[in-house]
Amino acid sequence: MIAVQRIRIFHGLLNVAKQQNVGKCCHLLPSVTTSYRCLYKTAWLATCRPTAQPSERNIILMGQPGAGKTSVGRQLAARLGMPAIDIDDDVLEKSWLMPVAKKLSHVGGERFLEEEGQAVCNFSASRSVISLTGSNPLHSAAMQHLKQSGLVVYLDVDTDDIIQRLARMKVNRIVGQEAGTPMPDILMYRAQFYEKWLDIRVLCGAGDTIEEVTEKVLRALNRYDDSESETFVSTRSSVAGVGGSEAEPKFFSDVVVEGLAPDGGLYVPKGGFPKLGPQEWKRLAKMSYPERACAILEQCIHPTDVSPPELGQMVRRAYGSNFSSEAVAPVRHLVGSQYVLELFHGPTASFKDLALQLMPQLFAHCLPQMCNYLILVATSGDTGSAVLSGFGGLDVGARHRVGVLVFFPERGVSEIQKLQMTGIREGGNARAVSVLADFDFCQRAIKRMFGDAGVTGHLAVEYATVLSTANSINWARLLPQVVYHASAYLDLLRNGVVAFGDPVDVCIPTGNFGNAMSALYAKQMGVPIRRVICASNLNCVVADFISTGRYDLRGRELMLSHSPAIDILKSSNLERFLHHVSGGDSGLVRDLYARLEKHQHFEVSAELLHKINDEVSAGWCSEEECLATIRDVHSQTGYVMDTHTAVAKTVADRLQDQSSTPVVICSTAHYGKFAPAVLTALQRGSVPTEPLDQLQELSSPGVEPQMHGALLRGLRESRSQPHRVCQPDFQVLTEEVEAMIQDSFLNVH
The missing domain is CATH 3.40.50.300 (P-loop containing nucleotide triphosphate hydrolases)
Incomplete structure (x- = not known):
């Protein structure tokens, strides 16, 4: 009965929208989907909980x-x-x-x-x-x-x-x-x-x-x-809704499907993260990565949203034979007190796989049944191929209802990354389109689409299609990253490097701040992380902000670098950090981002800057320093790192104090994805022009870590495909979205 009611309500409201001018009534859509989700939640509770009443169970x-x-x-x-x-x-x-x-x-x-x-x-x-x-x-x-x-x-x-x-x-x-x-x-x-x-x-x-x-x-x-206690709020909105009325509660299933909050903010848990005790962490140290992931994520996802058996099935599918390392995210000793967390063993050779092999399954599980969904993704390189791989692995039924459209900067990704996105097709419901602009424009355009009631209303009415995202602005994309930060500490604990409670530092190459934010969330859960070190390349807006408290985009142009995944100026997840470090002051966050939007800069108070520096520190390195670090590390240890890991290593060397505190350097991609720069750093002579030849040049016996098998196979099997190249115009990108919906769900050619 409830299922019938929710369908009637949803279609009834859409019919109202059709009968009226879409531009005038599309503001109703948030309430339409909220009403629908509330019914969806009620239906779940009615069908999935035990038949006995709580008083009799x-x-x-x-x-x-x-x-x-x-x-x-x-x-x-x-x-x-x-x-x-x-x-x-x-x-x-x-x-x-x-x-x-x-x-x-x-x-x-x-x-x-x-x-x-x-x-x-x-x-x-x-x-x-x-x-x-x-x-x-x-x-x-x-x-x-x-x-x-x-x-x-x-x-x-x-x-x-x-x-x-x-x-x-x-x-x-x-x-x-x-x-x-x-x-x-x-x-x-x-x-x-x-x-x-x-x-x-x-x-x-x-x-x-x-x-x-x-x-x-x-x-x-x-x-x-008490599932009502595990709700989510926007970083920009107070608990009260419009006119001071109580806002509709948002549950995990809601925020996974919505992606971005209606007010433009990012969703965060209202009550913060659960905390595990020392004995529980010690217990997890004995477990495999999938077992750790289940135990940690069960604490963060209410069982009425995703039951533990269902979550367990998803986790085992996400972290199985698709990873080249049985450990999934192994920790390797580098030099001295420095350790490398290898996050590149997934099917697309980047840390994005750790989230995007799981997130699509969570998304499909939470989807209401009567709508189509188009996943919009802006990528600076690695996210695109990881999204295509993750959503391409869904079952046939889910793929019929979920499309994936990736926007990437035409001249802002490596050639191998571009081939991964455009040369390896996951089916008719997945597409990568390049834009003659930088990553920030792509990301800004997607966020604008989410906030444009005319666009979302039109797509909902004409195509019964809702937009969502798989970028790290989506909570289900960020949450799985907490696991690997915890797992790194647990590996050090299991290997006797630390006793539980001994602190570690974590150094992360970051532009969008999602990886750094997930480390801070792991700390909130009880992992003894002392400092999170944010490493930037020459696009060092995040490092400058952490040092000065001023976030200033005026006159700053994005510069292409050897580490393109962090070629970002407008850092989305920094918003979550400001909400976190300000004690959940959504008014402050809203004001800061309004200033950024209007004036291209903001500055925080000295008191808040002090709190920021208690949590994180930051530095940046030049292109020359990045390549020199690759060369020096290989010369000293035989280990080859990619350009992003080299940025983190350079900054870690500069900021690491003289204590014996271990530093975990996040290796976010396999060196093969950035072969020309790595070959240049290793002074291998002339660099081959073909990507496959570049990888083979790096596949020498004895090189550690070994060449990524899936990356090599993918390039051998892929064929260079023509792909759409768009002008940097919001209307043009909107037309690409509509064309993608037609091709995916209406078979319009």
């Missing part, structure tokens, strides 16, 4: 043998004033009239699982805390029966802790464990079933007491029931 504790389900269940039941039911003692033994161990010895493992499952299917309860056996989740029908009556809470305990507890309990074999199968193997096998059925994960650290785990469960239950 069960709390179902699930986990490995020895996870503490029974002990936690008793304490939890006492705290909630609910009966405690233990499946072993209160269901199985009463049903079988014999101890569970005796039953297992009589019938064997396979038959035991079936009879255990049938006994659970015949059991019912309400408003109880139910402690499962470790093997219950292996029986699908039993778990489906249980989930109808309550929430499944997974007590996620480290395998080593489980094995120690079972040893103390003198348990050397569990249900389903064949003779000769090591205990860790059967525990790992079981974990996939726990991941399938959970509604809530409670991450248990080593040494957590029963009381501490019980408190974690209570907090997790409160969070689940």
